[in-house]
Amino acid sequence: MNERSMFAFLVYLSFIVSLASLTPIDSSVSLVASSSAQSESGSLRNTDASTLSHAKIYKIEITSSITNRFSRTSVVSRVRNVANTAQEITFSVVIPDTAFISGFVMEINGKNYTADVKEKDQAAHIYKQAVASGLAAAHVTTRNSNDFTVSVNVEPEAKAVFYLTYEELLKRKNGKYEQIINIYPKQPVEDLNVEVIISESKKITDLKTPPIRSGNEIINDNLELDPRADLEVINETTAIVKFSPNLERQKQIAHLLGTNEKEGFAGQFVVQYDVERDPKGGEVFVQDGYFVHFFAPSDLEPLPKHIVFVLDRSASMQGQKIEQLIDSMLKILDELHENDLFSIITFSSYVTVLNLDNMDSNTLYPSIAKKIDGYCAWSLTDMHYDSLNKYKFPKAYLANKENIDKAKDIVRRVGASGGTDILSALSVGLHLIKLEKGTKHDNIDRQSIIMFLSDGDPTIRITYTEDIATRITKLNAGPEKTPIFTLSFGEDADRKFLQKLAFDNSGFLRHIYEAADASLQLQDFYQQISSPLLTNVAFKYEPSVTSLTKTQFPIHFDGSELVVAGWYGTQDTFKPAVDGHGIHGSTEFEPTVYHVVSHTERLWAYITIKQLLENENAIYDSKIRKKAIDLALKYSFVTPVSSLVVVKPNDTVVFDTDTLQGTLEHITQMPIVRTTPFCSELYPIPTEKPDLLTELPWINDILEDNGIINVSKGKYKLGLNETLAESEDCPKTPFNTPGKCRLLHSCSTVFSQLTSASDLDTHFCVLKNEFAGICCPETD
Template sequence: MFGLQLLVFGIIILPALSAPSDIEHAMVISSTESSTKEDGKEGQDTYPTPPTVPQIYEMRIWSNINNRFARTVVVSKVRNFANVAKEVSFSTLLPESAFISGFVMEVEGKNYTAFVKEKEEAKRIYDQAIASGVAAGYVAVNARDSNRFTVSVNIRPEEKAAFYLTYEQFLVRKNELYEQVINIHPGQPVKNLGVQVVISESRKITNLKAPPLRSGNEIGTDKLELDPRADIEIVNDTAATVTFAPNLERQKELAHIFGTKVENGLVGQFVIQYDVERDPQGGEVLVQDGYFVHFFAPTELQPLPKQIVFILDTSGSMRGEKLQQLKEAMSKILDQLNERDLFNLVDFNSNARVWNLDDAAMSVWYPQRTSSEETDTPNLQYIEFPKAYPVNRENIEKARRAVMDLKVDGSTSMCGALKVGLRLVETERIRPQDSIERQPIIIFLTDGRPTDMNTSSIISQITEFNSELRRSAIFALAFGDEVDKTFLQTLAIRNSGFAKPIYVAADTSLQLQDFYRQIASPLLSNVTFKYEPSVTSLTKTEFPIHFGGSEIVVAGYCGTKLPSPTIDSTSTRGRITLKPTVIRTVSNMERLWAYLNINQLLEKKDTSEIESGTFKRKALELALKYSFVTPVSSLVVVKPNYTTSTVDTEQTKQVGHLNRRLYSPRRGSSRMHHAKSVQESELDLLTHTLPWLREILTDDLVKLPQGTYKLGINETISDVVNCPKTPLNQEGRCKLLHNCPKAYPFLRTSLNFFDHFCVLKNEFAGVCCPN
């Protein structure tokens, strides 16, 4: 049988076109038997009875955060102590915003290195795998805003497997903090379990902390007994290291506090929070090798006054706990409105109602019908709705009573409700109550799907209606599992806002309050970043609103000349122009630029009506160039030392045929694939994994600052040569590059290789390899 054939969150894991291996079809399992073994070394077994499930003897997570861009490596080492072959699983939760960028397996002494390839027919591969008996299960752990990576293999008795997964993410600033969340759920207590986060910033680090561990499913439940007892070492003003290393007893204690089975080990989230000192004006621009990233979060600005329109779903599906939690949240949110704000309260089901807070009986419903025979929807322009209310104690109390009186009924007519909200904004522009210009914001909450018209029509009509009136930002809250989140995301993005899922749980009210805090203080409107004509490859440069506590990030290419941008925007003082500080850095700005670009292209792909294919193609090109696993690319792992070519982009487009070729290769194709020598195939594999190697490689020679050395792609060197510094900052052994796949996740650039270079037999280029 051929090995590994599994799709998880857009990740395809396929065998190479090669001879059959010993690895059987994959199935994900959850280990439940705890370990008391000291480590996984030979000759140190301390089990009175061999465990019946594979044991994780080491799990390490390293994360390096450079200027808000985090690169995390998860290492898991497992051994099968049973006297029969067993299935070994590696499963980890990744932040939803993370891109996988590397994966290496070591199974029974063989290395399997993954490549990022184009994603085509991924769902069909998964269905075919299931239909052919390739099972795909799950580990009983879940967390919000996360994706799961899972892979399984069979290993023989007493053999080991090691997994090295690398993912990268940009930390988004919310509520004046950057936050990195690291999921830990090995499925059993682990003797050697540790997390280390190294932070390096261009500006002074502030408010660094490791709050109580989280379950990943609720907020606002911080317990002192879940204190991670992390070791926080301040290296200097701009650098720090945070370490979390619970022993076996502490892991079991934490599992008990979380209410999970002790034999399943720690199941939680380790969190790092921090901020940096701000440039009070135009932010800072970091430049390296022609690429730059502009961070903009000005201080010392007064919040803009706003008109906020709450549009709340009261259809039948909101009955019970959902409505009660909505009422609790709105009561708290109303207290957070600012004195110069105006607000409207709208609820909707089959019709929309604009509340008259002075007399509920005088609230206005839309559509209105003057007689039972009238069926046409009246023009919004001819309806007089209640005015927006200024924020004061009396009006807030009236609004709170109105919210408490909300009742559920009817269907979910969304389009009319949204048009009413936009009309309320326009009314205040035409009939201002004072001379203050306010930032219009619409908060639209629903738990269902529209019943009045299809989603594409609603998006088109509302976007057009909004552009004709005073442009309002629409923020959509997707309440529960039944709502169409893709529709709400597209609607919000097209109207200068964003959508956020609200999970129905004990903390629903807190989730709604947390969302409101993110948009409570608009500081600037109509923000435009302007760069010289020579600056190219820019990400988004126009932003309708900048909120306090957040950050705007723009990236681009400036070549050899430093950029000199300006930021034009509107504040409480009127139109202003700001200038940033420009700094050269050693961080990898190009990779961060690629990450931001891909995210924006994917967003455009999902929301564009015309150019979706163009945006997808551009996102795919960048994903393949920088080895990011995204919704348009996939991860392919191949068997090493093969004599056939790897599965390339064109082949993955025809995965239906690929499966057939795996089991019955065509003769002509086989002869063609065998034309390559083993050495050429090994070199292809290595340069696929480490693309920067091509820049310093000529034939089998690598050019380094220390001199020119042989790569030794076809060599086997058994000499034991100790070296002082592996990529994990530990002592190790010098090995040829192709013999140390566990270092690959750390060697993202040639500079990383230079830092850990060592020499073998005075002529071969080696790398200081972790033991």
């Protein structure tokens, strides 16, 4: 095969790097010899193996080297075209959403083609130049997938070898680290080997390989799926785990997992472990001037908490989702600690705060079911947040057996109907937190937490998600900010919005896959936040320490781990400390410092880039973007601001990357659980437009008697009684996105961002040459 024909191929890449803590995609790696991606169910898709008969994968090697929680995984797939004609052969890997690709090489007939990491705009420029010159090129942005996929045309009997490397920091969850390797070659592979090498500076504990998993299921108790891995403990800090299923065992596992035996192994191989904890304040690993500080103190009593469950019961939750929600809540209620307080809110077109002291055996009513001004539900578009003080809400309930039994009785009867009013639901949740802090139940200080679960976008009243996130973050501002943990549920969930909402409110997002084990996923999530140990955690270092990652954390949970990295230079002494507030008051921890041989500098760069880009708006900040790009290029990390590029004389191939969520679950409907209508269905909710001059009182200062406002660009009609269907594109809304020019009263979503006439000037536009407009976000 000559050099030009070798690169006359179609290259296709679909790879997604999710934002920090985004997203709930399982950490995994998958090898395939086909262009098909992960199925929408998140499980492994069955495909007719005959379509792959021309491509024989004769060897797969996956090697993961974990050094002090930082893993570097190498995936090698060796493929031969056994057909008598040239065929397209595909290499595909599903990488963890928290990982950065750091290397890719294709070997075709003994020649290597190595990818470089380039700044994303530069990569796009290279691609355009290649296309303009009539050369082979590919620059594809694909969404809703976290696959890395490359297809190459291979001559008869020729071989292709693909090498991919990615790196990630293993996250401690529920007291253990977990390395998940997803294997799906779509055919039995004669030589299939996985090796995980663990090298820690602390003693390794609880090393095990649980049963093989399929798809997104987090628990599988089928002992027949024991991977029968070889666990070799070299010494107390080093271990090697090997997994090499032969052809017969691959087919057996496929059968047990319910997949096509002709496609061989199709599942997740998992390695779990933990390390011995240092009660003094964690361990600090130093090397060549860089350090990484791991903090997970043991033997601390959990703080009592007030947890508010905010549960979506809108119509889109009907069927299996509402059944799974009910099932998981029944189990979570049993896991509350005896000193905890809890409140339960359900919401759809209106908000319900469950009242355990006034239950009706046939129906559920909101605590505000007494008609006030003719209504028993409300919207923040109709009244201000402070007006919630008018209403009498149920108290928070102590998690004793009597209250838990009452709560279960109500939860069992929750049904799904109506729209989705997210802003009102979360506002009420924060109000309940505020009320409880004011009363200080039993004179005990409790950590407040909101657990928010929604399956879809807001559909009524305020529906612009940027506006909702901004309003809730403002309501939740202050030194005692309540962490909001969001759970996206179902394929229609807006995970980008839910991630931003959590990130801006000291929480994180998890996605609940709508599989058979959805209730177990919810319980697993709750366990992560069920035992807060410390609040206001602060890492302290000498003033000479620089290039620090985040050092302030609002809350630390049992079973998790806080990580800080930075540059301490050449100083002889290094004495870090950690402050936190626990059940017995303020405590200072003094960690132990270890000199190690590790990847400390790369781990520092990895954490720094992750934190630079974890806020979705950071990518548009030129300074933050440049810093992230410089680090990505220096350390060869493929990130949301960098791309892989393959360049050879006369041919250029660009692999582009983008950021979005991963694949979601297929919805399976079940019968609806019916309940008696709520009172808001009997008394409709008002839907009047907001009063512009009340919402934006500063307009009165620039408003003339004839309804004209005087702005820096001239005098224009305010048009309070106008309805203009036509609108023009405009460059920048108050949320820094492109939009459409609309009348002010037609764009209530931006009201929270307009605090003065100067804000209006910044985003001002003109309609029909006479009306004052604002650059308004486009809605779906």
